[in-house]
Every structure is written in C-alpha cells, then in structure tokens.
Amino acid sequence: LLLPPPSSSSLLSLSRTASPLPLLHSCPPPPPRAPFLSSPFCLASAPSSLPDPPHARRGMIGPRQLAALAATLLLLLLVSRRLGSAKVGPTSIVPADADSTEPQFEPVCAVDWKRSTCMKGNSVTSCPKKPHAGATPGGTGAWELTDNYVYFLDRGLLDAMVDLIDGGDVLEFGAGKGCYTAAFRRKGVSVRAFDGSPQVASLTHGLVQSSDLTSPLRLGRADWVVCLEVAEHIPREHEETLLQNLLSHARKGLVLSWSNEEGGNGHVNLRSNEWVVQELRKRGFKHDPVAQKQLRKAISSIHWYAQTVLVFRRARDSVGREHGRRRASRFGGQGRLLA
Structure with a gap:
C-alpha cells in the first residue's frame, strides 16, 4: 500500500501521540551502510552509538523508526510513479490504430x-x-x-x-x-x-x-x-x-x-x-x-x-x-x- 508522504509537522505530531507499535525482530541484521529497510517485510533499527530508548527496549517503534518508515514509503511512491510513466521496449513502427492481427497486403x-x-x-x-x-x-x-x-x-x-x-x-x-x-x-x-x-x-x-x-x-x-x-x-x-x-x-x-x-x-x-x-x-x-x-x-x-x-x-x-x-x-x- 503506497501512502502520500506526510508533512514534517504531522510526522512529529504522530511520533508524539501515536500508540506504541510492535517492532519486528525476525529480520537479520542489516549489512554495513545498508538502508534502514533491510527487506520488503521488516524494519531494522537505525545505526546509532546511543543506547536504545526505553520504548525500543520494550519492543516498540520510536520516532527514528517512524521517520525511516515514512521515508521508505515516500521512496516507493516515487519509484512506482516513475515505473508507471516509463516506456517499456522499443517504439513500434506500426501505427497505434493498426490491427496487429491484420495480414500483410498481397497484390x-x-x-x-x-x-x-x-x-x-x-x-x-x-x-x-x-x-x-x-x-x-x-x-x-x-x-x-x-x-x-x-x-x-x-x-x-x-x-x-x-x-x-x-x-x-x-x-x-x-x-x-x-x-x-x-x-x-x-x-x-x-x-x-x-x-x-x-x-x-x-x-x-x-x-x-x-x-x-x-x-x-x-x-x-x-x-x-x-x-x-x-x-x-x-x-x-x-x-x-x-x-x-x-x-x-x-x-x-x-x-x-x-x-x-x-x-x-x-x-x-x-x-x-x-x-x-x-x-x-x-x-x-x-x-x-x-x-x-x-x-x-x-x-x-x-x-x-x-x-x-x-x-x-x-x-x-x-x-x-x-x-x-x-x-x-x-x-x-x-x-x-x-x-
């Protein structure tokens, strides 16, 4: 499901008021310099030298994870729009209104x-x-x-x-x-x-x-x-x-x-x-x-x-x-x- 990108003010408000969400722990750790989204189905924590906040230790998603999720959704939205407008394969020399099943002319x-x-x-x-x-x-x-x-x-x-x-x-x-x-x-x-x-x-x-x-x-x-x-x-x-x-x-x-x-x-x-x-x-x-x-x-x-x-x-x-x-x-x- 692709969602429209949230504004920065609504994202901050969401991070303060949203109820805690469970954090997925079944994903393998991401490789070095990998993006926050380590696979299409699971979230990885952002690398940080700071200790995990209390809600992360309790298995909940914090502000950083919400920001990563929003950024990922925005990226997917942009990619889907790009693919939808791209032309696939070479341009046909047959007119657009031509019937592809029509046999070639024979005199x-x-x-x-x-x-x-x-x-x-x-x-x-x-x-x-x-x-x-x-x-x-x-x-x-x-x-x-x-x-x-x-x-x-x-x-x-x-x-x-x-x-x-x-x-x-x-x-x-x-x-x-x-x-x-x-x-x-x-x-x-x-x-x-x-x-x-x-x-x-x-x-x-x-x-x-x-x-x-x-x-x-x-x-x-x-x-x-x-x-x-x-x-x-x-x-x-x-x-x-x-x-x-x-x-x-x-x-x-x-x-x-x-x-x-x-x-x-x-x-x-x-x-x-x-x-x-x-x-x-x-x-x-x-x-x-x-x-x-x-x-x-x-x-x-x-x-x-x-x-x-x-x-x-x-x-x-x-x-x-x-x-x-x-x-x-x-x-x-x-x-x-x-x-």
Whole structure:
C-alpha cells in the first residue's frame, strides 16, 4: 500500500501521540551502510552509538523508526510513479490504430502472359475481369491505376533474382502494385518499393509508396536496385533523371529491363540492349553477362523478359571517381581530379 508522504509537522505530531507499535525482530541484521529497510517485510533499527530508548527496549517503534518508515514509503511512491510513466521496449513502427492481427497486403498478380492465371501470395486466385485495363499513361510515364489492373509476376525470374541478391536489400523503382515487392518480402528479402502512380500507396495499403521517378530522388541506398519494364514508359526528356535515380541508389548492382518493342501501352522511349550497356558503362556500371544469362534462363512464363533483362554491377573504382568529382567541384574544378 503506497501512502502520500506526510508533512514534517504531522510526522512529529504522530511520533508524539501515536500508540506504541510492535517492532519486528525476525529480520537479520542489516549489512554495513545498508538502508534502514533491510527487506520488503521488516524494519531494522537505525545505526546509532546511543543506547536504545526505553520504548525500543520494550519492543516498540520510536520516532527514528517512524521517520525511516515514512521515508521508505515516500521512496516507493516515487519509484512506482516513475515505473508507471516509463516506456517499456522499443517504439513500434506500426501505427497505434493498426490491427496487429491484420495480414500483410498481397497484390493479385498474373503469372502467365495472357493474364489467365493469377496468384495472391502463394495461392492461386481468379483474375479480375479485363485485368489489362485500368492503366492510363500520364505525362511523366506514370500510370493512373484502377483496382482491376493486374501486373505480371514471373516466379522463375523472382527466384533467380533472390539468388543473385544473396541476402542483400532491394530498392524497387516502378514497382506497380508490388507483385515483385511482395514476393521478395515472402522470400525474406528486405525491400522498399516506389512507383510514380499517384494512387499506388492507397491501392497497395502502403506496400508501394508514390514517388515521381522523373524528379531527383534521395530515398536511401540499397545493395541492389530493381527496375523492370519501366524505362520504356519514361519520356526521352526525363531519361537522364531516371538513370541518375537508379544508379545513385545502388551500392552493388542493378537489375534492369528496358523494352525495345513497339506497340506496348505507353512505350515512348525504346532502347536496345547494346545502347543501355554502353550508357551504363560510361556511368561506372559494368555489364554482368553471366548473371544476366542465369536470370534469362530462369524466366518461366513472361517470355519478353528473356530479351530485356540486364544485370549490372557497380565498378570497384566508380565510387572513388564519383567522390573525386564531388571534391573537385568543391575546389572550383581546378587541378587534377581528386580520387
């Protein structure tokens, strides 16, 4: 029982008028310099060179013991208030009003190129009616999306990318409704995803965040950047910004598919594999044909990936060259390049 601390005047009055109380003698003697309260259940006398007063010898509590008891009760009161207001454990990143039992969002994804078979998570599900409708390209290449539009997922390509990433984290640009994002998550890969569609965050319950890929971005780097079937939708005037966004966020490498096929929905910027390889080499990324061959060989259902998927790795000295350019620019570009 915690009591409010008594005032000094009431404590003195209590010590003079209170009837004698029995003193507990069953406690072991306190160690040197121990507090007056030697255990939670018994009282110990305050150390003193003076002889015990008569009421102590008669087995009663005197003024000093009452003062010690009051001080102990006050200390317990303060401790209980401190513990009551303290936060226990790390702060949760889940919103306070979130239902902890609610399952994570899983998009419906087409696993064949005809969009006749769909999956949600690891389960086969029916595809929506007209799954190819509901994606209208905008001025920056980002799509206006509706609920019924379904993106593709090639499970063979997914497994090959997980092997390539080898425990690293992923930043996905142009993630759509998150078919690969959710699949990476199910495989235990740490992944963040962004898309230019203004509706994507609400459609995916926050799995994919909305971000304009044609504006300079600083989203925090990841080991690998994944960008599938996006670049051909970006108008040529925004091509440079897109490439800068992709490459500046990749610590180790990039998985990129860039279609050269006419006639696709919003295909306004077609590029050949050779052009992409040459352009990224200028920017410090080496083409990895061995890893690329493994990914293309693993493709199981979305056949055009076999002609468009490319793999690049950041060159070892490209970080040093980039750092050197920044240092040189700080000194007005004078003198040799500092690396």
